[in-house]
Amino acid sequence: TKKELPEHFKSYRHVWVFVEQERGQVHPVSWELMGAGRKLADKLKVDLAAVVIGPQGEVSRQAAAEAFCYGADLAYVVADDLLADYRNEAYTKALTDIVNTFKPEILLLGATTLGRDLAGSVATTLLTGLTADCTELDVDPDGSLAATRPTFGGSLLCTIYTLNYRPQMATVRPRVMPMPERVARDPGRIVTHPLGLVEDDIVTKIRAFLPDRDSAKSNLAYADVVVAGGLGLGSPENFQLVRQLAAVLGADYGCSRPLVQKGWVTSDRQIGQTGKTIRPKLYIAAGISGAIQHRVGVDGADLIVAINTDKNAPIFDFAHVGIVTDAIRFLPALTEAFRARLSPHSRDRIAS
Amino acid sequence: MHIIVCIKQVPDSAQIRVHPVTNTIMRQGVPTIINPYDLFALEAALALRDRFGGTVTVLTMGPPSAEDSLRKALTFGIDRAVLLTDRFFAGADTLATTYALAAAIRKIGETFGAPDIVFTGKQTIDGDTAQVGPGIAKRLGLLQLTYVAKINTLDLEAGTIEAERRSEGGVQVLQTRLPCLVTMLEASNEIRRGGMADALRAARAEIVKWSAQDAGVADIAKCGLRGSPTIVKRVFAPPPRAEKATMVDIAGQPPADALIAHIFQRAPKLEAELAALARGY
Ligand SMILES: Cc1cc2nc3c(=O)[nH]c(=O)nc-3n(C[C@H](O)[C@H](O)[C@H](O)COP(=O)(O)OP(=O)(O)OC[C@H]3O[C@@H](n4cnc5c(N)ncnc54)[C@H](O)[C@@H]3O)c2cc1C
Ligand SMILES: Cc1cc2nc3c(=O)[nH]c(=O)nc-3n(C[C@H](O)[C@H](O)[C@H](O)COP(=O)(O)OP(=O)(O)OC[C@H]3O[C@@H](n4cnc5c(N)ncnc54)[C@H](O)[C@@H]3O)c2cc1C
Structure with a gap:
């Protein structure tokens, strides 16, 4: 007191x-x-x-x-x-x-x-x-x-x-x-x-500094668009679906902590309290429940989209747009739909 | 050579539950583990003992049940385990924690020989502040090397250590003088499996148990809740967004198209930006 x-x-x-x-x-x-x-x-x-x-x-x-x-x-x-x-x-x-x-x-x-x-x-x-x-x-x-x-x-x-x-x-x-x-x-x-x-x-002396190679750095924290996957994806193979959607969007990809602990994804991709904090314009979370430790890492995003099979998942309390569906089946369809929508061909159509 | 490793017993995070009515953490019945980050410190200490000889003492401050973590540490082959336990320590923040741990480390030094290195983990998985290592170092007047990925050389004769420290844009190679405090980075090594002899010894080993007084803690008022400058005043659930998430209807048009329409409706400028980003690939 x-x-x-x-x-x-x-x-x-x-x-x-x-x-x-x-x-x-x-x-x-x-x-x-x-x-x-x-x-x-x-x-x-x-x-x-x-x-x-x-x-x-x-x-x-x-x-x-x-x-x-x-x-x-x-x-x-x-x-x-x-x-x-x-x-x-x-x-x-x-x-x-x-x-x-x-x-x-x-x-x-x-x-x-x-x-x-x-x-x-x-x-x-x-x-x-x-x-x-x-x-x-x-x-x-x-x-x-x-x-x-x-x-x-x-x-x-x-x-x-x-x-x-x-x-x-x-x-x-x-x-x-x-x-x-x-x-x-x-x-x-x-x-x-x-x-x-x-x-x-000063007792401590600096013997050398070895800068990180640029290729070793992920730009996750500063990315404009981020796609992430969680345990709901069920296997490291299914995590590829996240990377594929990210590639089509020119986005960075990330994950929840359990995927790092299981060794599916490297630790520099973890989003949340003990990982990276992100502030993208668009964040798409697939198969992530939305625990507080994850939420604090993404609360600064402009638009949060959640894909989850459980309509009561906590992530829907802070997402802006949600869809209750199986991410493993939905992600490939979403990737294709984005690809079609964003291809130069379809943009010409919009312009005309 | 004498190395002290500080470990903390923490609840196994995967199994923690929150009381649905009172919103408080239910610690009863939650299994505990050695803070996973501390295993890297333990292995680093054992690896140095392999090369240079000497002994490894493990220290933990916690309730009497923290003895379990010390028994576990003994199975990896450490030489001695010290449990610092006293009701005066309850409710300590990091400043009060380092006050008590520093006293115990001094006492260990007097009793079993002065340490050359004190190890801690990078951080814990519960309090998660990463403040205890630097705090202990400051209280004991030790030089500190934090976020160490690798110990390159240790020269006991010259009393020097060289280590690789993770910093924001790369790795600093630092040399400093012993005794010092090292916080080990995760994934810097892999904890060994102890042998059969260690397992047998762990079950029977005498654990050194010290109260505040035993450890020579000078001022009880600097321990526990009383000695903590930080005060937790409020615990609360994060408010949901004022506006509920718009749920995409999956019955009508293809759900992927419906979702994309929702996204671009909310963020009209995003489509052109995404098209530009996507072109980059
Ligand atoms: C000190 C501390 C720090 C932590 N730091 C972090 C951190 O930095 N980042 C972090 O993420 N976590 C962190 N955590 C862990 C956090 O508490 C959660 O355990 C974690 O975020 C849960 O990950 P998840 O959502 O992937 O898994 P789960 O909680 O298991 O959720 C999986 C979700 O997927 C859904 N699902 C299942 N199948 C499908 C499907 N086919 N399609 C779509 N959805 C499906 C489920 O309904 C569920 O909602 C921390 C915990 C502690 C204690
Ligand atoms: C939710 C929560 C939030 C908190 N926030 C704060 C805060 O913001 N500021 C603050 O001052 N305190 C805070 N505390 C209190 C703090 O957690 C305790 O003081 C705790 O005893 C030590 O801090 P830590 O767990 O963060 O350890 P860290 O500083 O993360 O631990 C680093 C290393 O120190 C060693 N170590 C830590 N504790 C012990 C121990 N008991 N015995 C032996 N070695 C140990 C381990 O090697 C560990 O890897 C918080 C506690 C909780 C539960």
Whole structure:
């Protein structure tokens, strides 16, 4: 329960978003968080600040400048060449130091490998609460951060608070929050802060970086159209039906978690809480029941189409269009119908 | 060499049920397993012991019944199992969990020898925060290597370790100093089947059971619910969409055509975009 906030936390104000960059690239989740942070800051009537940690020079300057285009009121920058590549020790020191110096009430990070590695260290150093993988962020009338995430097991969500400690920290996975529109703007106030380390202070050394081959990456999270299959398909052979429909639509394909666990599909194709979050214009789910852990991964889709034999399947509670039928028989027909409809020949017919 | 592996006992997710009336999770009668991600940490530890000798201690914090997970871990051939159990630990969030686990790891170090490496899994399948590994490292002042797919070299003489860490766009090859904390990535190895001797020993082995006091936990107020800065205030079912799904009638025209008509009626711009996308193939 909420007590009077301890005196030393009363000066903690404003909402911060950690701007994650790796190898000169800002991770898009940072701008997604900036959109969510903007709403929180407006409700609280406080500032939204971007926190940029990275190498000296253009890369970090550019990241800070971009942050203003995504809604930041100011930016804190710790730029040092020791921060060129992510290392836990140096980043933890940089972020912990500026939190202790400038005292935000809310601190948001992306739930990426970098963000999770950093958030856990920073929250433990600051001895504050950290809510993982939130799907919704809001502030209560009393100003507390209400961080909502799926709970284990059933189709349930829970709302978690960090009432008596500051900052209130939360991570959010990529694509869970919508990407705000970029509005060209001149940079505002930038506050720089020193790292205060020399290379010898940092024990961990980077020996090499082996970038992923492009072909090894699936674009699922950013695809405009996604077709996915679940256990209802019954066999790995039937999963081909999903891939065939995806091919005709120029779509990416995905699956529910059990298919990964059974080894039918590789883990980079899993959609949901412990897989990818997607925000396509069209999502077609075949033989997927619609458990909460799956739903949170697809709720951002513009149009959700569900194919399921059970008219009471939970997926029909959040799909926009549903069809109660056997996906194994229906998918080939749907693939053919789409092929006919989308072929250049039929488009000429529409045009004339 | 001494390696400590932290494991958590979790409900077998496939079998969890939600009470239809109260909407609460029914844990009674749900079988429990070792958190599947922790098996990769266990195997990594055993593989290092194969190469370098030494002992592997497994630690879990949980209710007395978490002993089952430790017995299971013993069948894989670990040397020692420690159960940290006390009613003061109930309701811990990750900060309170790492406070207790860090105390127990210190105590294990004093009692059985200081660890060179502390392993955890990447995350659990119930709380699923991935925060406990980094939390333990920070509390013990250990260097951390998270999302490790492979340990390349371990030099006990020099006190160094080199490992491949998964990051967003590729793999970082990192070198750091021992002792350190490693969180292992899934699919990085396959847990061995223990031998007959291990199975026999597992059934009889003495499990070290520590209360908060036994483990030298200094401040009970930092444990369990009391020591947790996060508070779960509300558990609720997600609201269905305000508007019900439009159901496609499968009796009339071919259902595939009917479904496509519904789709393009709702998203008129999509047809041209799909045609463009489809041309790409
Ligand atoms: C911590 C945690 C994290 C999780 N993370 C994820 C995650 O990231 N992603 C995820 O997907 N799940 C996740 N899960 C699992 C999730 O709870 C569900 O178990 C899972 O999504 C169910 O997959 P499914 O819908 O394919 O299978 P089922 O629930 O078995 O559903 C199969 C569906 O297919 C229908 N069906 C059967 N035959 C046919 C047919 N011939 N044609 C059409 N329909 C048919 C059935 O009516 C049923 O609705 C997680 C669970 C936990 C505990
Ligand atoms: C639905 C739900 C949501 C929650 N959300 C949050 C949240 O947002 N923030 C928060 O602070 N807490 C949260 N908790 C509480 C959290 O789950 C507990 O603190 C738990 O004890 C440890 O966290 P974890 O399961 O997420 O472990 P993770 O951090 O995912 O575990 C990583 C590794 O740490 C080791 N480990 C974890 N627990 C133990 C243990 N008891 N004994 C030995 N080794 C262990 C294992 O090797 C494991 O693989 C939540 C709990 C539930 C049930």
